[in-house]
Amino acid sequence: MVTIRPVRPEDRDAVHALLADLGYPKVEAKAFLRVFADILVAEYRSLVVAEADGKILGFLCCTRQPTLRLGGDQLLIDELVVADAARGKGTGKALLAWARDHAKGLGAKRIELHTSRKRDSYTRGFYKKQGFAEADSALFRIEL
Numbered sequence: 001m002v003t004i005r006p007v008r009p010e011d012r013d014a015v016h017a018l019l020a021d022l023g024y025p026k027v028e029a030k031a032f033l034r035v036f037a038d039i040l041v042a043e044y045r046s047l048v049v050a051e052a053d054g055k056i057l058g059f060l061c062c063t064r065q066p067t068l069r070l071g072g073d074q075l076l077i078d079e080l081v082v083a084d085a086a087r088g089k090g091t092g093k094a095l096l097a098w099a100r101d102h103a104k105g106l107g108a109k110r111i112e113l114h115t116s117r118k119r120d121s122y123t124r125g126f127y128k129k130q131g132f133a134e135a136d137s138a139l140f141r142i143e144l
């Protein structure tokens with residue numbers, strides 16, 4: 001059975017390894033550890049892991065964003081991943097269900113998630129199945 005629980009400092013290697021399954025294999029250990037430590041103490045951020053039989057199968061990281069135009073908070077799901085070998089067994093669904101409950105607990109007005117249209121999960125309609133509606137938004141970036 002999968003349990004969703006807050007991350008612990010000792011989960012760092014498992015979380016680092018999962019970045020490869022998310023498609024980011026080259027995050028250097030020192031840089032990762034700095035950000036991981038920041039997230040552990042950040043008031044607005046939450047990082048939870050999915051665990052079964054002592055093994056970390058996935059994680060979800062999200063941010064509570066007080067948002068003026070909503071007159072309330074939105075919960076942004078920053079990262080969501082399930083290990084390649086553990087997919088298709090309900091773990092992703094369980095992580096999103098946690099995010100939904102968390103957002104409700106915070107009294108948030110919206111949950112938002114950005115993803116690539118090239119990802120399998122997008123093509124297979126994973127988010128729509130989980131109750132998300134696709135927004136008509138453009139995402140702009142400056143890489144620094």
Ligand SMILES: CC(C)(COP(=O)(O)OP(=O)(O)OC[C@H]1O[C@@H](n2cnc3c(N)ncnc32)[C@H](O)[C@@H]1OP(=O)(O)O)[C@@H](O)C(=O)NCCC(=O)NCCS
Pocket residue numbers: 021022078079080081082083086087088089090091092093094114115116119120121122124125126129
């Ligand atoms: C997207 C992801 C988190 C889904 O996790 P998962 O544990 O495989 O998903 P689940 O087993 O909970 O599947 C839930 C539903 O989606 C379907 N599904 C399973 N794998 C899927 C996939 N790769 N893509 C889309 N739908 C999928 C399941 O059939 C299930 O449907 P059902 O409820 O009708 O049975 C996982 O595939 C993943 O980590 N992908 C790579 C990283 C990624 O795309 N992250 C999101 C970017 S923000």
